Amino acid sequence: MSPRRNRRRIALISTGGTIEKTYDELAGVLKNEVSVLDVMLGQLYVEGVTIEKVALMNKDSLDMKPEDHDLIARTAIHKADECDGVVVVHGTDRLAVTGERIFASYSEPKVPIVLTGAMRPYQLRTTDALQNLTEALLAVQLAAPGVYLAMHNKLLEFPGVRKDTERGTFVAAD
Amino acid sequence: MSPRRNRRRIALISTGGTIEKTYDELAGVLKNEVSVLDVMLGQLYVEGVTIEKVALMNKDSLDMKPEDHDLIARTAIHKADECDGVVVVHGTDRLAVTGERIFASYSEPKVPIVLTGAMRPYQLRTTDALQNLTEALLAVQLAAPGVYLAMHNKLLEFPGVRKDTERGTFVAAD
């Protein structure tokens, strides 16, 4: 690891999920309708990298079909060729499915691909959204080439990452 | 770097600085009077590490004397012997003085020592405090042994880190 040689260009792919849900006042529910990634980035001090945003889809991951996972995986690997790192913002319920798919297809990783998401939408007063995005953006600069999950003060490497649905966080498989 | 083997015990040394300033309603000013580190930690999801808090001092770094920098450096190096990593929360004006002092005294680094701080107090509605603390807590798990500054989406390695007072951030010396 060489933190001094900052990786310069980071692709940030948004796919939706809890982290990006917004409140529909008239219907009274949280939905994936508009991306809040720009608002989140506007609250962070992001120095030393250029972020290339890719608004790929805006889906609750429970609604994702196999072709959605494939499209995200192909896009992430394609961006990995062009950039110094890739961050994927994703719903947590199916995040591990996409992570494993990227790992299986990304045979000779040249840069880190880091997935993240949140248990509580950014729009809530208390949320892990900004923390997790912060961690993903730093980890993608520090980690060795590979496929990762960054969340809750941890960086876990695929394969073998899974959601612990009882505790509401991710763990490394045994 | 091996993210799977998480470093387990992190010392978190607080020394004060802008990040910890609180508002005195009756005097109408921001001061270093009480630590807000516990409040900040309460807003983060910190999984996989044990944090050992050391409330060393609570000073605006402009008020630090040589013996303050020495005490912080000695404490950080001492904790580096006992823990898997050390985070030091510090005022930004003199952070680099302490960082260089730790670097000069920490001849054979065994773990990372990461300094951080903030340009805007945690108590403000918009602040870099939580972002920087998040970055320091993740970087201390991922970086090679050495002395660092984590702030504003960057990890910089001592020696040679300095505050850019015009832009309000830190840069690597040329």
Place this chain on the structure above:
Amino acid sequence: MSPRRNRRRIALISTGGTIEKTYDELAGVLKNEVSVLDVMLGQLYVEGVTIEKVALMNKDSLDMKPEDHDLIARTAIHKADECDGVVVVHGTDRLAVTGERIFASYSEPKVPIVLTGAMRPYQLRTTDALQNLTEALLAVQLAAPGVYLAMHNKLLEFPGVRKDTERGTFVAAD
């Protein structure tokens, strides 16, 4: 109106509604499960009155049955006998039903009964919850005896208040 002679005892009846919805992380939805009224009150500077809290129910008002509206109306009128004013926190969808019921049953009003609610839950980062509660708590001290809705910088008097579901606010009937 005599603002100097502050009314001293205010009953604050909570019944649920959007204003009190909290986020269930594991299910990923907003629900009426616990009251957040104490948290909201903890964020306000409430001087000069004693607030007597009555946690009557915690329901989305769309789920309220006739007996729920009756119970709320009876409780509000009962508290109006004992206190200098009554505030009722209520879901907006059926707030006007409860307001009309109180108006119809409260034949000779001796103190103000003020209903309020919110279009966005308190737990959201941007919300009208604190504004509306602030307005209800002040209006109940300033208004003449009667039944009112306080929300969005307005005080409207029953009968004839209705929700404008397109604009997401309340208006006086023509």
Place this chain on the structure above:
Amino acid sequence: MSPRRNRRRIALISTGGTIEKTYDELAGVLKNEVSVLDVMLGQLYVEGVTIEKVALMNKDSLDMKPEDHDLIARTAIHKADECDGVVVVHGTDRLAVTGERIFASYSEPKVPIVLTGAMRPYQLRTTDALQNLTEALLAVQLAAPGVYLAMHNKLLEFPGVRKDTERGTFVAAD
């Protein structure tokens, strides 16, 4: 009091004070430099009135001279002729001086003039700024003609309002 006949045009005069202080990152202090009133109004749901903003000055009230108090008083009384109510945002240290001056000069009040301010700047994470502005904007619609202070869930009438510097709030003189 007749809440149904909403007063339509409200003048909102800003003069500075703690409520409007902003943080200067490079100097590390809170100052009266730019008005944050538009930001605050952007967070409120203000229905049923037209607000006419008058950015008169932006001073810590401890720095106000007799001519400042005079100018504020003259402006408030002038606007009272044109509008249905006047709100004055003011530093708390000298708010009562301005309030008494308005009271002394406003011989036959036709509309309410309501002063407000805050003990903690709007820019802080926890603040009474939005609460107090909310109260002033509602009170100016509900109160009888006269000169008032709205803050901390209270409406107090001049003459005889003073700051309780120990408790950090306003009280009616005995």
